[in-house]
Amino acid sequence: MTDKQAKRSKFVVVGGGIAGVTCTEQFPSDQIVLLTAAPLIKAVTNFKQVSKTLEDFDVEEQPSSILQEKYPNVRVIQSAVRQLQAKEHKVQTENGEEFNYEKLCICTGGRPKLFTQDNPYVLGIRDTDSAQEFQKRLSTAKRIVVIGNGGIALELVYEVEGCEVIWAVKDKAIGNTFFDAGAAQFLVPSLETDKPERAVPCKRTRYTTDGANALSAPSGAFVISDRGVQNQALGSALGPDWHEGIKLKGAQEVSHRVHVEYQCEVQKIYTAEDFRLSQQRDSQPASEMSKVGLWPVYIQLTNGKTYGCDFIVSATGVIPNTEPFLHGNSLAVAVDSGLRVDDHMQTSEPDVYAAGDVCTACWEPSPMWQQMRLWTQARQMGWYAARCMAADLLQEPIELDFCFELFSHITKFFNYKVVLLGKFNAQGLGQDHELLVRCTKGHEYVKVVLSQGRMVGAVLIGDTDLEETFENLILNQMDLSAYGEELLNPNIDIEDYFD
Template sequence: MADKIAKRSKFVVVGGGIAGVTCTEQLASQFPSDEIVLLTAAPLIKAVTNFKQVSKTLEDFDVEEQPSSILEEKYPNVKVIQSAVRQLQAKEHKLQMENGEEVHYEKLCLCSGGRPKLFIQDNPHVLGIRDIDSAKEFQKRLSEARRIVVIGNGGIALELVYEVEGCEVIWAVKDKAIGNTFFDAGAAQFLIPTLDTDKPERDAPYKRTRYTTDRAVPPGTSSTDGRVQDQNPKVELGSALGPDWHQGIKLRGVQEVSHSVHVEYQCEVQKIYTPEDFLLSQQARQPSSDPSSDTGLWPVYIQLTNGKTYGCDFIVSATGVRPNSGPFLSGNSFAVADDSGLRVDDHMRTSEPDVYAAGDVCTACWEPSPMWQQMRLWTQARQMGWYAARCMAADLLDEPIELDFCFELFAHMTKFFNYKVVLLGKFNAQGLGQDHDLLMRCTKGREYVKVVMREGHMMGAVLIGETDLEETFENLILNQMDLSAYGVDLLNPSIDIEDYFD
């Protein structure tokens, strides 16, 4: 048997998602004379493009899927190894690769992302949307669909139900309102009418280059973000979708309707039926007025915990992700958080020497700022990857480093239902209990503004629409100015608050 090929590098990064690529780019810039190794199992990586610092903490950027060769061309000292990780041996500072190579490191950063939490495994009628390839599969199946059922209430579900046209959508959420992860019931009520109206025309055609892959990863190997998959023949290939994943992908079914979304609240999946089982089941009997009553057979039926059963062409599982830490635990002594993430300190270090982690795979276990919380979002993946690289460099050079300012205030900017959405601080009063007050203003079809106040100090905010208040509110939260004297006038639209507090 041939000897294993051994490679040595000062810095090794596992995972071709945003955290991993950002970490690699930062290391390559700081150490231009050292080779930086990025391990990824697929030919596509995630790259941040069109980055813009909107304010002190708010960022705006695009996420683009690119061949890994583009990263090597941009940074000549980056070496991308396209292979899955078989095993990490942290004590020996080496990784065993599926291609037979051994990779030795001085400093390692694990950026293996998260894995989709499908509510059921190995069902051909249940589709999880994770990467561009699974999004393409969704597009293909949707093109022949009359009705789909979407399970979930996170970002992917919110974007999907709004974007789908020409197909009836049954949306099952376990909460009392849509978008519970991102905003409250008031914001949900502001957005709901958008589901019953035609979407506006796009301002311009989407011109960004798209890349696809032409192979599947065998069971037991890892995807673009370096994760080792379960023994499941339907393997997701790439890292998580970008915030504009639906751009340039036609999401249309066979019906003439533009927008048709029916929401079922406070329910989850109870059972999935084949057509044969459905006909035999006594539970399938529904009142004739129920929208789930059908005269013809559907490929699959889903029974919800509220007692309703719907036939559909297929089911979309958009129920979030879990940290993909499992592949690295065997034989090592990682401290793991309750959510399965690798515990990291304020230098992004895990409990294993010289092993760091960033992005969805890690759980921040330092004492956080009163205005910051971890949410597994694109902005935090980029920030953590960038900061992890700086910490790796500082530790190697024995230089001091302070926690980056981006961890002072939670700040996230995105778009839902074609509205700009900005979330700041404790935007949903996270951790405040009953010790807070809410101020709100709403202009139907235009804007929704909510601020979270505690003892006269602003703790968080939700801004939907073109409010132009994000920088002002960011300053008010960071400065913790006493606003008691303003009372409800703080959101009075006739008062130009920016002039007072910018």
Template sequence: MSPLLASTPHHDTLRRTANTAMDESRTEEYTYIVIGGGIAGVTCAEHLYILHPEAQTLVLTASALIKAVTNVLSLTKTLDSFEVEEHHPDILQSKCPSVRVLQDAVDHLDAKNQLVFTSSGRCFSYQQLCLCTGATPKLLSEGPHVLWLRDTESVLQFQSRIKDARRIMIVGNGGIATEMVYEVTDVEVVWAMKDKHMSAHFIDPGAAAFFHPEVVKEKVECPAPSKRRKYTIDHSKVSRNSVVGGALGPDWLAGLELKGKTERHIIMEHEVEVRKILEPEQVRELQATVTHLSSEEGNSFSLGEDGGLLIDEKMETTEKNVYAAGDVCSHGWPAAPHWFQMRLWTQARQMGSYAAKCLWSAQVGEETYLDFCFELFSHATKFFGQKVILLGLFNGQGLDGKYEILLRYTQGVEYIKCVMVEGRMQGAVLIGETDMEETFENLILNQMDLSVYGEDLLNPDVDIEDYFD
């Protein structure tokens, strides 16, 4: 666990507070400081440079590598597809000359005096600060045969360990678990999930049935040449419990070979949880939990119901000039009818970009308004090699079961689901190359009454794009 995420000892906090005046004499000054080198933090820094290139920005990261969003393709007004690559910090610094990246762990934040202290003994002052520290895995227990997946380094550890494995257990039902089950070969997999169907965070039982044949069949390898530059870090300098990188991006499996020592076989165990481990080997649950700084003496952060740092519609925490973006925060404003927070790389990028605008506007005295991306939940990803688009209340979130479903389903080709309330579309799931995301986004946002179309809304012989685009 990073020093930023751990509770600072009480005596150390008092010592730092008492010595603030002494530290100020050797304080390095920056207009903006961003803590975190993941998707939210790097996006925030890049957009600060675009908005305020003459200002000095510092990015503090515990990792030797940072995450960068590349190959962005706009699909709709609120939805982008993109890739995430690991870069050396000097690439960001060359692209954004007023941005400096420093590999150092944060030891203490003194929000009252606007100072950041690092584990190497350095002190930095800021005018605006953005916390983008992300989340850490929620632990069940520890053991020599247990791995958790969060960043690239943990994935590489898993890759090296699976080579000698005949049977593994994957605990969790989110996106990483789903992709891992699909990618591993030559090994028996027990997939333990607490839900009634796989990937329940993203899809309904019908979509799970659509994907089921892809889970059990042997994966056909069709490797494509990689044109990306790969970076490595010195493993000898990284301890097992260190935070070594930002969260995995949408294409984290690219170029990895995950093979065991036997035939591939998938066993799915539904509605189960790890309660007790009888062997020395133990299990870690692949579920994220928010980490925060609330326990540090002298700071008074308010928390959301899910434990994240509570932020207002300007992304500011309850500490003045301290902002937050990405997995570490919880939104504190009344959400739009078709938006909700879900800790995904899509929202990390959106929040990082909007947080930069908020920091800049506070610094220069400009007014800013809540970004349009918060009008509609939207997420693009891939499961089992298929394109997946999630829009609005795609699983009927917050509707208390009072909705109807329109469904178009062709096994192995496409799965289209519309969530309808009184003839108006509230959400949608699009699996496959449907090319309907922009149309459905418009229908959710404008809340047009579609009752007259009935089930013909999804009739493949009716080109609804001509009506609603």
């Protein structure tokens, strides 16, 4: 059989990120092919079930050979997908191979949504190579501009040292994706103070690509972002603990200097020469923030301010990686460009499934769940998609997994533990809700969302130890009207009370 002839496999998974690898791992005996664009895959390690729906785990970047050693039934092919022929149940790869499948799962994640393309001064953090490029550029930088208000931006502005950071956000408060203005106000002081020393360095092995296919594990290799950003052409997404055990330091002797510009976006980018000419043409002096030296690039914001900097980081979200699969097929695409999937993770093409950032959940969701393109949901979707593929092949019924009953997520921002539950930002509730808030400066921030006297969401920042109790109250929908503000009374041990 030549490489041009199609090879048959019961299951084919495309994508070496968390969703794809988790899906692949659920078939311990069936022959399965994993197609990945890079030699590195993402594996879940140190998994811990914190409560009914809350999960805590690490994401580790590994050579694909480790996956094959652990699961002899898995065959990993390092190649991007050129085309899907859904009617023929066939996938063609860029390296010329073809694979026939009975069931296919697309887990190709998303790529950075850069606000401008092909500008050498604008960097999008997407994979190991671009993360290393960021570290390299930062080492000689005196000022950078960060555009965006999601998970990557939140982590980035806090972790960078030795470099002034101008942070432009389009919202009235930082972290609008995760927090309300009250929580943002609780976190802002962390940007103005020196960071605490890290108690324990990260000791996990880091791998990176060296050339086209070689692997190495230098101490400087690192991974980034709380959400699964995967570029199908360039390699797997980057992990959630990028700042552990590495040095993100600029060229200055400052510890932590962040200036936030609110409610603004990028209007224009100038090279140093273009900016000088525009100032001469308009007969206007450069702004005080811009005329200190001649910066390589200048960025004009919609609030009228202009800043010079060494480079710009675009952290403005992701676009689902669907391109190789759409041509010639009838795959339905959602408004956010993700592949539409039903409650069995099936797309509109028979025997084609999707999981993680590349898909959009289009079933009628639980009142307490919403899709957010985060690591936790990538793992859950990959795991559930594998169960659905196996059940459908055996023509067995399967119910929607319990993990889709309640949105729940654990992460860390500004060195605080953060837990998000249910409709944590009152999503979709309109005016039909009330908020209870407890805040101790520098220690904890607790917000509860109530609708008709029942808890429907919560934000917990700091070591509150309330997550399991609040999870139960949201799931049980107990009427809490009688408790009023006493629900968050710090003198009442609410865990024991409701247990």
